[in-house]
Amino acid sequence: MGEVGWLRASVLGANDGIVSTSSLILGVAAAHVPQNGILLSGIAALVAGAMSMATGEYVSVHSQADTEAAALAEERAELESIMPVSAAN
Numbered sequence: 001m002g003e004v005g006w007l008r009a010s011v012l013g014a015n016d017g018i019v020s021t022s023s024l025i026l027g028v029a030a031a032h033v034p035q036n037g038i039l040l041s042g043i044a045a046l047v048a049g050a051m052s053m054a055t056g057e058y059v060s061v062h063s064q065a066d067t068e069a070a071a072l073a074e075e076r077a078e079l080e081s082i083m084p085v086s087a088a089n
Contacts, residue, residue, distance in 0.1 A: 013053055016049075017046070017049050017050075017053070020045065020049060021042060021045045021046055021049060024041060024042070024045045025038060025041060025042045025045070028041045028042075
């Protein structure tokens with residue numbers, strides 16, 4: 001069941017991207033901007049959204065890795081305080 005987390009994140013991310021981009025396009029179109037301005041705004045919104053999502057995912061993955069590394073180091077230190085490395089050999 002935990003393996004569908006990526007699917008949920010993908011669906012929510014796509015939904016967010018569709019809603020935010022279409023909302024921007026509707027707002028620009030409501031201002032009576034020419035079609036090429038609407039198209040340019042939509043493309044800019046898509047690129048900005050993709051870059052934002054990629055940056056957020058990168059930071060999230062690296063933060064998780066740092067947290068796990070810190071937890072492993074703490075556990076290793078606790079185990080070494082109980083059973084020193086020289087005594088294990």
